[in-house]
Amino acid sequence: MAARRIIGVDLGGTKLLAGAVDPALGVHHRAQRTVTGLDQRTLLDVIVDAVQEIRESTGSEIEAVGFGIPVLMDHRTGRAVVGVHTPLAELAFPDVMAERLGLPVFVDNDGNTSAMAEHLAGAAQGYSEAIVLTLGTGIAGGLIIRDELYRGALGTAGEIGHVTIDYDGPWCQGNCRSRGCAEMFSSGSALAREARLLASVRPDSALAAAVRDGRELIGPFVTELAHDGDAAAIEAIALIGSRLGITIANLVNIFNPQIVVIGGGVIAAGELLLGPARASATSRLLPFLADHLSIVPARFGVEAGMVGAAALAYDQLARAATA
Amino acid sequence: MAARRIIGVDLGGTKLLAGAVDPALGVHHRAQRTVTGLDQRTLLDVIVDAVQEIRESTGSEIEAVGFGIPVLMDHRTGRAVVGVHTPLAELAFPDVMAERLGLPVFVDNDGNTSAMAEHLAGAAQGYSEAIVLTLGTGIAGGLIIRDELYRGALGTAGEIGHVTIDYDGPWCQGNCRSRGCAEMFSSGSALAREARLLASVRPDSALAAAVRDGRELIGPFVTELAHDGDAAAIEAIALIGSRLGITIANLVNIFNPQIVVIGGGVIAAGELLLGPARASATSRLLPFLADHLSIVPARFGVEAGMVGAAALAYDQLARAATA
Numbered sequence: 220m221a222a223r224r225i226i227g228v229d230l231g232g233t234k235l236l237a238g239a240v241d242p243a244l245g246v247h248h249r250a251q252r253t254v255t256g257l258d259q260r261t262l263l264d265v266i267v268d269a270v271q272e273i274r275e276s277t278g279s280e281i282e283a284v285g286f287g288i289p290v291l292m293d294h295r296t297g298r299a300v301v302g303v304h305t306p307l308a309e310l311a312f313p314d315v316m317a318e319r320l321g322l323p324v325f326v327d328n329d330g331n332t333s334a335m336a337e338h339l340a341g342a343a344q345g346y347s348e349a350i351v352l353t354l355g356t357g358i359a360g361g362l363i364i365r366d367e368l369y370r371g372a373l374g375t376a377g378e379i380g381h382v383t384i385d386y387d388g389p390w391c392q393g394n395c396r397s398r399g400c401a402e403m404f405s406s407g408s409a410l411a412r413e414a415r416l417l418a419s420v421r422p423d424s425a426l427a428a429a430v431r432d433g434r435e436l437i438g439p440f441v442t443e444l445a446h447d448g449d450a451a452a453i454e455a456i457a458l459i460g461s462r463l464g465i466t467i468a469n470l471v472n473i474f475n476p477q478i479v480v481i482g483g484g485v486i487a488a489g490e491l492l493l494g495p496a497r498a499s500a501t502s503r504l505l506p507f508l509a510d511h512l513s514i515v516p517a518r519f520g521v522e523a524g525m526v527g528a529a530a531l532a533y534d535q536l537a538r539a540a541t542a
Numbered sequence: 543m544a545a546r547r548i549i550g551v552d553l554g555g556t557k558l559l560a561g562a563v564d565p566a567l568g569v570h571h572r573a574q575r576t577v578t579g580l581d582q583r584t585l586l587d588v589i590v591d592a593v594q595e596i597r598e599s600t601g602s603e604i605e606a607v608g609f610g611i612p613v614l615m616d617h618r619t620g621r622a623v624v625g626v627h628t629p630l631a632e633l634a635f636p637d638v639m640a641e642r643l644g645l646p647v648f649v650d651n652d653g654n655t656s657a658m659a660e661h662l663a664g665a666a667q668g669y670s671e672a673i674v675l676t677l678g679t680g681i682a683g684g685l686i687i688r689d690e691l692y693r694g695a696l697g698t699a700g701e702i703g704h705v706t707i708d709y710d711g712p713w714c715q716g717n718c719r720s721r722g723c724a725e726m727f728s729s730g731s732a733l734a735r736e737a738r739l740l741a742s743v744r745p746d747s748a749l750a751a752a753v754r755d756g757r758e759l760i761g762p763f764v765t766e767l768a769h770d771g772d773a774a775a776i777e778a779i780a781l782i783g784s785r786l787g788i789t790i791a792n793l794v795n796i797f798n799p800q801i802v803v804i805g806g807g808v809i810a811a812g813e814l815l816l817g818p819a820r821a822s823a824t825s826r827l828l829p830f831l832a833d834h835l836s837i838v839p840a841r842f843g844v845e846a847g848m849v850g851a852a853a854l855a856y857d858q859l860a861r862a863a864t865a
Contacts (some may be wrong), residue, residue: 291830300830348695357626361797364687371798372671373834378795383826384709386788397791397826465709468720472701473796475694478723503706507614507623512697 224279225536226270229329229522230254230288232305232356233407238268239277240529246342246522248276252421259306267319268286283323285532286295287332287524288312289359294374325532329353330377332527333517335359337367337480339530341518348476351517352379353524354463354485357393358402362474380406384465404462407485413455414441424451430532442488452493464499471500471508482517482538489516547602548859549593550852552652552845553577553611553627555619555679556730559845560592561854562600569597570788571599582629592644606646608855610655610684610847611635617697620649648855652676653700656840657684660803662853673801674840675702676847677808680716683727685797703729707807709718715856727785730761730799730808737764737778747774761827765811776814783815794823805840812839846863 224247228237235254240248243442264521291297297314299307303527313476317324327335327411332376333511334343334351341351349363354529359522370376380402381395394409402513403409418426425444429436445452458519485492517523547570551560558577561569573592574832577585596603613622620637620824622630638676650658657666657674664807666672672686683702685692693699703725704718711722715731726732737759741749748767749759757763768775808815824832842849 236618237605291828291829301828363690369687370798373798375831376798377795378798381789381795382792384706386707386785395828461711465706468798469705469792472704473697473699474703475696475795477695482762505614505718507616514702 222279222300223282223284224277225529225532226273227525227527227532228266228270228284229307229332229524229528230266230286231329231524232289234355235266235269236525238525238529239273239279239281240523240526242533244530245334245527246436246526248273254305257306258309262306263315263319263538266316270320271429274498277463281322281352282534283532284316284320284324285332285528285530286312286316286326287329287528287531288323289329289357291378292326292328294333294370300375323536325530325535327525327528327531328359328375328377329369330359330361330379332361333359333482333519333523333528333530334363334377335530335534336362336519336523336527337482337517338368341523342477342480343478346473346477349478349480350379350470350474350476351482351523352463352466352481353483354405354481355407357406358485359407364459364474379466379470381464382469384462384469384540401466404465404471405459407461407483409438409462410438410441410455410485414452415452417455421451425449426451426455431442438485439487442485445488445491456488458494459485459494460488461499463492464496464501465502465503467496467514468503471504471512475508476512478513478515480515480522482515482520486523487518545602546598547703548605548607548673548852549596549607549854550850550855551589551607551609552655552758552847552851553589553609553628554847555612556654557737558589558592559848560596561723561845561848561852562596562604563849565856567631567659567849567853569849571596573621574803576626578619580629582633583788585629585856586638586642589639593643599706604645606855606859607639607643608648608655608744608851609639609649610652610854611649611849612652612680613653614698617693623698633808635849646855646859648858649681650854651673651698651700653682653684653702654691654693655669655854656805656842656846656851657686657700657850658683658857659804659842659846659850660840661686661691664846665803665838668803669800671795671797672803673702673793673799674805675786675789675804676805676840677728678730678806680729680747680804681789682847687797695749700788702793705789705792706787707785707792718807719830724789726791728859730806732782732785733761733764733778734759740778748772749774761808765807765808768811768814778820779811779814782808783811783818784822786815787819787824790837791826792818794827794835796815799824799835800829801836801838803838803840805843805845805846809839809843
């Protein structure tokens with residue numbers, strides 16, 4: 220019998236990550252694409268192309284494709300009602316993809332698929348109350364409540380990136396109509412922004428030198444400089460970590476979870492991010508709450524959304540089989 | 543057969559409200575006490591006295607007493623771990639009360655008991671995903687998730703009053719160690735504070751006249767002046783309502799509830815509060831979310847905490863009977 224495989228696809232604001240995932244959530248083949256600034260038609264072509272690449276490279280039969288996409292999903296209709304970072308609004312994405320791929324397609328918000336992966340087999344495994352934050356272009360969130368993913372009334376719960384922590388702050392660049400949203404302070408975009416500001420006031424830093432060399436200060440590069448010991452890059456990460464702690468404290472006051480898991484590209488910074496986040500959250504929380512809280516890195520790291528998308532599809536297939 | 547009755551007690555930061563409640567959540571006898579600034583021993587005496595007053599005035603046998611108290615409750619031990627507005631921290635409140643009253647005693651956070659009343663028989667009845675905010679001295683919150691009260695990992699979930707909406711804002715007066723908490727902007731205390739500020743800059747207002755007459759601008763009095771048409775009092779209420787909308791938008795981004803219910807003393811302002819709250823929440827929410835949301839006044843008004851405390855006790859007795 221051929222090994223079972225489902226293709227998981229994590230579509231972010233900047234890149235697409237796809238992989239062939241087995242039922243134990245092991246990843247076997249990977250494909251990656253850059254998707255910044257694509258129009259809808261081109262984006263759909265790129266997605267199909269990445270999925271086909273994996274289908275061809277894996278010897279197994281593919282049962283289905285699971286997608287994590289950065290949109291508000293209306294679970295009653297399966298439609299993406301708002302695409303914050305991607306041009307998928309109002310598209311019947313699951314139907315269109317099923318048609319083009321000739322496979323069953325399952326779709327959820329990328330924050331939800333990441334939470335699903337971490338809860339099923341990652342850092343939140345064994346915890347009934349958990350919050351998973353994915354720090355990429357924006358911040359995606361997923362809520363585990365009473366041991367199950369929570370989607371709210373219509374399917375849009377978990378938009379933690381758009382929780383305001385500064386109601387009079389800068390307008391949200393995530394196209395959400397609000398101001399001072401969490402993702403303006405603690406996402407990969409926020410890291411790049413803070414790094415650019417610091418480069419301009421720390422002329423002796425590696426950050427400043429990189430700017431002089433014409434390098435773009437994107438998140439992964441800033442993180443690399445921080446791991447190499449550049450104080451300004453470390454400071455930029457500490458700043459977004461400290462502000463992440465404010466968001467975490469808010470969520471702990473609301474949910475009283477056992478664990479908060481931090482994933483997405485930005486978690487490549489590791490303790491440079493989590494140390495300041497823990498300190499800031501602890502300083503704002505009642506001691507009883509701070510004492511009963513873990514803040515940990517995602518196990519699946521940048522692959523959580525992709526693995527979770529496949530997990531979602533396995534889960535939905537199993538539910539359909541027993542229904 | 544004598545009618546069944548449970549005494550519900552809502553202990554706020556300012557006053558205590560008690561009542562004999564029947565199984566259909568009708569209230570039959572009421573008692574009220576002022577509790578501002580009492581030490582723990584006096585507070586306990588006042589509580590016992592109020593309960594005894596109701597026991598004597600009702601002809602029915604009292605089965606139990608339910609309490610809603612403004613503390614963080616550790617549900618593993620039944621202990622109040624932190625008393626934000628009352629001196630009950632570290633006290634084994636349920637045991638002490640059961641001993642002094644000679645009756646079964648059930649205790650939960652006042653935000654939770656209010657949510658329970660509104661969900662069982664009030665404005666949130668029939669909704670599986672609901673948020674109930676109680677605006678009094680501070681803001682208490684209760685979360686209805688998948689048709690049930692949500693308490694989180696240890697029992698402290700729903701501390702909406704301490705969710706920061708201005709991370710660099712004023713230090714929280716609710717003794718929570720954080721800054722810019724929601725209750726600094728939208729509670730009864732916030733209303734009194736804004737009214738005092740407005741009185742000083744609107745010398746022709748009824749607010750200013752009241753200050754000149756030596757009246758204290760507490761929430762209920764400001765609300766009375768607003769209902770009488772004083773523009774400055776209306777402005778004070780609109781201001782805290784508009785900021786309440788920010789907190790509501792945050793909660794909707796997180797939970798995607800069907801309904802948000804606003805209760806507590808401050809809701810006496812009615813549409814003067816809710817109108818600005820709706821406008822502000824709508825301006826900050828994605829249209830899809832704003833279109834699928836109701837923001838309504840609590841049915842039980844200022845009595846929700848008390849009625850819910852009795853409902854909690856009925857619920858716990860029923861669970862014990864079937865266990």
